[in-house]
Amino acid sequence: MKRMRGETLINLLLAGMLLLVPLAAWALEEPFYITLATRVAILALAAVGLNLALGLGGLVSFGHAAFFGIGGYAAGILATHGSDQMLVIWPVAVVLSGFVALVTGAISLRTSGVYFIMITLAFAQMIYYFAISWPAYGGEDGLSLSLRNAFPGIGTALPLNFFLICYALLIAALYLFARIRDSRFGAALQAARQNEVRLAAVGIAPFPIRLVAFVLSGMMTGLAGSLFADLNRFVSPSMLSWQMSGELIVLVILGGTGRLFGPVAGAMLFVLFESILGGFTEHWQLLLGLILLGVVLFARGGLVGLLAGKARHG
Amino acid sequence: MQTALLIEQILNGLQFGVMLFLMAAGLTLIFGVMGVINLAHGSLYMLGAFACAAVAAATGSFWLGLVASLAAAAAAGAIVELLVIRRLYDRDHLDQVLATFALILIFSEGTRWLFGSFPLYLDIPPLLSGAVDLPGGARYQLYRLAIIVVGIAVAIGLYLLIAKTRLGMRIRAGESDREMIAALGVDIRTLYTIVFALGAALAGLAGAMVGALQSVQVGMGEPVLILAFVVIVIGGIGSIKGALVGAALVGLVDTLGRFLLPLSFSFFLGPSQGATVGAALASMLIYVVMALILAFRPRGLFQAST
Amino acid sequence: MKKAMVAGLFGLAVSAPGVALAEPIKVGMITTLSGGGAGLGLDVRDGFLLAIKQSVNKDIEVIVEDDTMKPELAVQIADKMIQSEKVDILTGIIWSNLAMAVVPNAVAQGKFYLSPNAGPSALAGAKCNENYFNVAWQNDNLHEAMGNYANTAGYKKSFILAPNYPAGTDALTGYKRFYKGELAGELYTKLGQTDYAAEIAQVRASGADSVYIFLPGGMGIAFMKQYAQSGVGIPVLGPGFSFDQDVLGAIGDAAIGVKNTSQWSKDLDNPANKTFVETFQAEYGRLPSLYASQGYDTANLILSAAAKASVQDADAFRAALKAADFKSVRGDFKFGNNNHPIQDIYVREVVKEGDVLTNKIIGVSLEDHQDAYAKECKM
Numbered sequence: 001m002k003r004m005r006g007e008t009l010i011n012l013l014l015a016g017m018l019l020l021v022p023l024a025a026w027a028l029e030e031p032f033y034i035t036l037a038t039r040v041a042i043l044a045l046a047a048v049g050l051n052l053a054l055g056l057g058g059l060v061s062f063g064h065a066a067f068f069g070i071g072g073y074a075a076g077i078l079a080t081h082g083s084d085q086m087l088v089i090w091p092v093a094v095v096l097s098g099f100v101a102l103v104t105g106a107i108s109l110r111t112s113g114v115y116f117i118m119i120t121l122a123f124a125q126m127i128y129y130f131a132i133s134w135p136a137y138g139g140e141d142g143l144s145l146s147l148r149n150a151f152p153g154i155g156t157a158l159p160l161n162f163f164l165i166c167y168a169l170l171i172a173a174l175y176l177f178a179r180i181r182d183s184r185f186g187a188a189l190q191a192a193r194q195n196e197v198r199l200a201a202v203g204i205a206p207f208p209i210r211l212v213a214f215v216l217s218g219m220m221t222g223l224a225g226s227l228f229a230d231l232n233r234f235v236s237p238s239m240l241s242w243q244m245s246g247e248l249i250v251l252v253i254l255g256g257t258g259r260l261f262g263p264v265a266g267a268m269l270f271v272l273f274e275s276i277l278g279g280f281t282e283h284w285q286l287l288l289g290l291i292l293l294g295v296v297l298f299a300r301g302g303l304v305g306l307l308a309g310k311a312r313h314g
Numbered sequence: 315m316q317t318a319l320l321i322e323q324i325l326n327g328l329q330f331g332v333m334l335f336l337m338a339a340g341l342t343l344i345f346g347v348m349g350v351i352n353l354a355h356g357s358l359y360m361l362g363a364f365a366c367a368a369v370a371a372a373t374g375s376f377w378l379g380l381v382a383s384l385a386a387a388a389a390a391g392a393i394v395e396l397l398v399i400r401r402l403y404d405r406d407h408l409d410q411v412l413a414t415f416a417l418i419l420i421f422s423e424g425t426r427w428l429f430g431s432f433p434l435y436l437d438i439p440p441l442l443s444g445a446v447d448l449p450g451g452a453r454y455q456l457y458r459l460a461i462i463v464v465g466i467a468v469a470i471g472l473y474l475l476i477a478k479t480r481l482g483m484r485i486r487a488g489e490s491d492r493e494m495i496a497a498l499g500v501d502i503r504t505l506y507t508i509v510f511a512l513g514a515a516l517a518g519l520a521g522a523m524v525g526a527l528q529s530v531q532v533g534m535g536e537p538v539l540i541l542a543f544v545v546i547v548i549g550g551i552g553s554i555k556g557a558l559v560g561a562a563l564v565g566l567v568d569t570l571g572r573f574l575l576p577l578s579f580s581f582f583l584g585p586s587q588g589a590t591v592g593a594a595l596a597s598m599l600i601y602v603v604m605a606l607i608l609a610f611r612p613r614g615l616f617q618a619s620t
Numbered sequence: 621m622k623k624a625m626v627a628g629l630f631g632l633a634v635s636a637p638g639v640a641l642a643e644p645i646k647v648g649m650i651t652t653l654s655g656g657g658a659g660l661g662l663d664v665r666d667g668f669l670l671a672i673k674q675s676v677n678k679d680i681e682v683i684v685e686d687d688t689m690k691p692e693l694a695v696q697i698a699d700k701m702i703q704s705e706k707v708d709i710l711t712g713i714i715w716s717n718l719a720m721a722v723v724p725n726a727v728a729q730g731k732f733y734l735s736p737n738a739g740p741s742a743l744a745g746a747k748c749n750e751n752y753f754n755v756a757w758q759n760d761n762l763h764e765a766m767g768n769y770a771n772t773a774g775y776k777k778s779f780i781l782a783p784n785y786p787a788g789t790d791a792l793t794g795y796k797r798f799y800k801g802e803l804a805g806e807l808y809t810k811l812g813q814t815d816y817a818a819e820i821a822q823v824r825a826s827g828a829d830s831v832y833i834f835l836p837g838g839m840g841i842a843f844m845k846q847y848a849q850s851g852v853g854i855p856v857l858g859p860g861f862s863f864d865q866d867v868l869g870a871i872g873d874a875a876i877g878v879k880n881t882s883q884w885s886k887d888l889d890n891p892a893n894k895t896f897v898e899t900f901q902a903e904y905g906r907l908p909s910l911y912a913s914q915g916y917d918t919a920n921l922i923l924s925a926a927a928k929a930s931v932q933d934a935d936a937f938r939a940a941l942k943a944a945d946f947k948s949v950r951g952d953f954k955f956g957n958n959n960h961p962i963q964d965i966y967v968r969e970v971v972k973e974g975d976v977l978t979n980k981i982i983g984v985s986l987e988d989h990q991d992a993y994a995k996e997c998k999m
Binding site: 054060062107110111112113114115117118119121122123125126129130132133134242246249250253257283284285286288289290292293296297300 | 345351398401407408409411412413415416417418419420422423424426427536540543544547551590591593594597598601602604605608609612613614
C-alpha cells in the first residue's frame with residue numbers, strides 16, 4: 001500500500017512539473033522553455049508507446065523510430081497537399097503507423113530475442129533508406145511545414161496552446177496505458193513477457209496478444225511523430241534513423257521500464273541533460289554516455305525506480 | 315555485359331563479405347559464448363582504425379600500425395569486458411543494448427576529443443599498392459585481394475582454434491551450456507575476457523585494413539555494425555560457419571545489387587530515373603533479404619546447437 | 621549544445637573611424653561542430669570569428685552552437701536564439717537540409733539569415749526572401765562551372781557520380797546543365813557509402829574520358845583513395861567541396877592533379893585575401909579552406925552593414941547588406957536579385973607545395989556567373 005502511494009505521488013509530481021514549467025515560462029515571457037516542455041511531452045508520448053511494447057510486453061523493438069517517422073511524414077505530406085487540420089492528420093498518422101506495425105509485427109514477432117531486435121531494426125532501416133531516396137517528399141533534405149497545423153477553436157501557433165494540446169494527448173495516452181496494464185489483456189501481455197511457456201500452458205497464445213500490443217504501441221509513437229513534425233515545422237528522415245530508435249529506448253530506460261510515468265521522467269531527464277550538459281562542454285555526449293552507463297549498471301529501475309522503489313508485482 | 319566487369323564485381327562482393335565476416339565472427343562469438351549483444355563492436359572497429367593511423371603516422375610503417383590496431387583493440391576489449399560487460403551477463407538483452415549503446419557514445423566522443431574532428435590519414439603500404447591483372451581480362455586492386463586472403467586465413471584460423479584447441483573446446487562448451495562448464499571448474503571469467511578480446515581484435519583488424527582503403531573518422535563503425543548484425547542474424551547467432559556464409563551472401567547481394575539494379579531499371583525508366591530508383595532499392599535490398607530469410611527461418615540459416 | 625560566447629563590449633561609444641553607431645549586434649551561429657562533418661563547421665566558425673576579432677567594431681556578440689548535423693536540433697537552437705537570446709542575425713548552417721528547416725521560419729519572423737555555406741535551390745528561386753542572403757554560392761554553381769570547364773578541356777565522354785540525395789541530384793543536374801558532351805554513365809551512390817569498388821569497376825568498363833564526382837566529406841576521401849589504387853587512371857573532376865584543405869590531408873597524394881572548381885582559392889591575388897590567409901594560418905596553425913573564406917566574408921559583410929546602418933532599422937540594414945560594400949577575399953563582390961552572389965568561378969588544380977597539399981588556380985570557368993534560379997525569385 002505504502003509503495004503504491006509512493007509511486008502515485010511521484011507520478012503526480014512529474015505531471016505537475018511538466019505542466020507548471022511552461023505555465024511559468026509563459027508568465028515570464030520566455031517562450032523557448034515552453035517549446036522545450038512541448039518537446040518533453042512529445043518525446044514522452046513516443047516513449048509511452050514504446051513502453052507498451054517494451055516495458056509491458058518485453059518486446060525490445062530497435063525500430064520504433066519507423067513509427068515515429070511515419071507519423072511525422074504523414075503530417076508533412078498531408079501539409080504539402082494542403083490539408084492542415086490536426087484532427088485529420090492525427091487519425092491518418094495513427095492508422096498508417098498501425099498498419100505498418102501490423103505488417104512488420106506479423107513477421108518480426110515470429111522471431112524472438114536478439115533476432116527480434118535485429119529484424120525490427122532492419123524494417124526501420126528499410127523505411128529510412130526509402131525516405132531518403134524518395135525525392136518527391138524532400139528525401140534527405142526533409143520536408144518543411146510552413147505553418148503549424150490547425151485545431152478548431154485553438155490558436156495553435158501560440159506555443160502555450162500547442163503545448164497544452166500535446167500535454168492533453170500525453171495524459172490521455174498515459175491513461176490508456178494504465179487501463180491496458182491493469183486489464184486482462186495487459187495481464188496476459190505481462191505474463192507472456194515473464195513466462196511464455198506458462199502462458200501457453202494456460203491456453204493463451206502469446207502471438208496475437210503481442211501483435212496487438214505492438215500495433216497499439218506503433219500507433220501511439222506514430223501520433224507523437226506527427227506532433228513532433230508540427231513542433232519543429234519540419235520532418236526529416238533522421239526521425240527514422242536507428243539513433244532515434246536508440247534514443248526512444250534510452251527514454252524508457254532512464255525513466256524506468258514498464259513504469260507508468262517512466263517515459264515522462266525519462267524524457268525530462270534526457271532533454272535536461274541535452275540542454276545542461278551541452279552548456280558545459282562540446283563533448284557532452286561523453287558525459288551522457290557515462291550517465292547512461294551508470295543508470296544501466298547501478299540504477300536498474302530508472303528514475304521512477306529510484307524514487308518510488310520497485311514496482312509492485314501485479 | 316563484359317566478363318571482366320562481372321569478375322571484378324564478384325571479387326568486390328567477396329572483399330566486402332570478408333570485412334563483414336571479421337566483424338560478424340567477433341559478434342557471433344561474443345553472443346554465442348557470453349550471451350551478450352555488443353553494440354560497441356563498431357567502436358572497437360573504429361578504435362583499430364585510429365590506432366593504426368596514429369601509429370603509422372608516428373612510425374611511418376603500416377605494418378606496425380596493424381600490430382598496434384590488434385593490440386589496442388584487444389586491450390580495449392579486455393578493459394571494457396572487465397569494467398562493463400562483466401556486469402551484464404545476468405541482465406536481459408535490453409540492459410545490454412542500452413549499456414553498449416552508452417559505450418558507443420563514450421567511445422565516439424572520446425575519440426573525437428583525442429583525435430579531433432577532421433578525418434585521419436592512413437595509406438596503403440607500398441608493398442600492396444596498385445592493381446594486378448587477372449584471368450578474364452580483369453584488373454583488380456592488389457590490396458583488396460590481400461584483404462580477401464587475410465579474411466580466408468582468419469576463417470581457417472578460427473576454425474582451427476575452435477575445433478582443434480583446448481581454448482576452442484572451452485568456447486564450444488561455453489556456447490552449449492554456460493553453467494555447466496563453470497561447474498566443471500573452467501575459469502569462466504578469464505575465458506570470457508579472452509573471447510571478448512579476441513572478438514575485439516578481429517574488429518580492430520577489420521577497421522585498420524578498411525581504414526587504409528576508405529577513411530578514418532569518428533562514426534565509421536556504426537554502419538558496419540548494423541550490417542554485421544544482419545549477417546549474424548542471417549547466418550544464425552553463435553555459428554561461425556553461419557557468419558561466413560552470411561557475410562558472403564550479404565557482401566555479394568549488396569555489391570551485385572548496387573551494380574545490377576540501377577542497370578536493370580534504366581531499361582524501363584531511362585538513365586537518370588532508373589539510376590535513382592535502382593539505387594534506392596539497392597540500399598534496401600539487404601534488409602529485404604534478411605526479412606525474407608527470417609520469415610522462413612526465424613533463427614537464421616545455421617542455427618546454433620543451443 | 622555548446623555556448624562559446626565571444627563577448628562584445630557594450631555601451632562605450634567608440635569614436636574609431638568607420639564605426640557609425642555603437643549599437644550592439646547579436647549574431648547567432650548554428651553550425652556543425654561534431655561528428656563526421658565537423659570540419660566544415662569548424663572552418664566556417666574560425667573564419668567568421670577571425671574577421672570579428674580583426675575588426676575595430678567591438679559591439680558584435682557572437683553565440684555559437686553545435687547542431688550535430690541534426691535538423692531538429694538546428695530548429696530547436698534557432699528557436700532558442702530567436703525567442704530567448706533575441707539575436708538579430710542568424711548564420712552558420714552548413715548542410716542544405718538543415719538550412720531548409722531553419723531559414724524559412726527565421727526570415728518569416730523578421731530575422732536576417734546570412735548563409736556561409738548551404739545554398740539550396742528552393743531558397744534561390746521561389747522561396748527567396750528579402751531577409752535571406754547567401755554569401756557563398758548557390759549549390760549548383762560549382763558543378764555548373766565544372767560542366768563548362770569539361771567542354772573547354774575537351775572532355776567528351778564523362779562518367780558522373782553523386783550520392784542519392786537532393787544535393788547530389790542537384791549537383792549532377794548542375795553539371796549536365798553546362799556540359800555538352802556525352803555521358804558514359806550516371807550513378808547514384810548511397811549517402812554515407814564508403815566502399816566504391818563496384819562503382820569504380822563500372823567506370824573502368826565504361827570507356828569514359830573523365831569522371832565527375834560530388835562526394836563531400838569522408839565519402840570523397842574514400843573514393844579518391846580507392847580510385848587511385850584501382851589503376852583506372854581517367855582524370856577526375858569535382859567541385860571544390862571534395863578537394864579543399866579540410867580533406868586533402870586525408871586523401872593524400874592520390875589527389876594531386878585533380879581539377880576542381882571553386883569561387884575562392886588561397887592564391888587569389890588581392891590584399892584582403894593575402895591578409896586572410898596569413899592571419900588565419902597564424903591564428904589557427906593551418907591553411908584556410910573555402911569554408912573558412914566563406915565564414916570570413918560573411919562576418920565582414922555584417923561588419924560593413926553595421927558601419928552604415930543600425931540593425932534595429934531593418935530596412936536600412938537590409939539595404940546595407942545588399943550593397944555588400946566590403947572587401948571580400950574573392951575580390952569584388954555583388955549580390956543578384958535573389959540575394960545570391962554573382963561571381964567568378966575558378967578552376968583549380970591540386971598541387972603539392974613542399975609537404976602540404978593545396979590548390980592552385982589554373983583558370984576561370986564562369987565569369988560573373990549568376991545562378992539558374994534567379995528568374996524564379998520574385999524580388
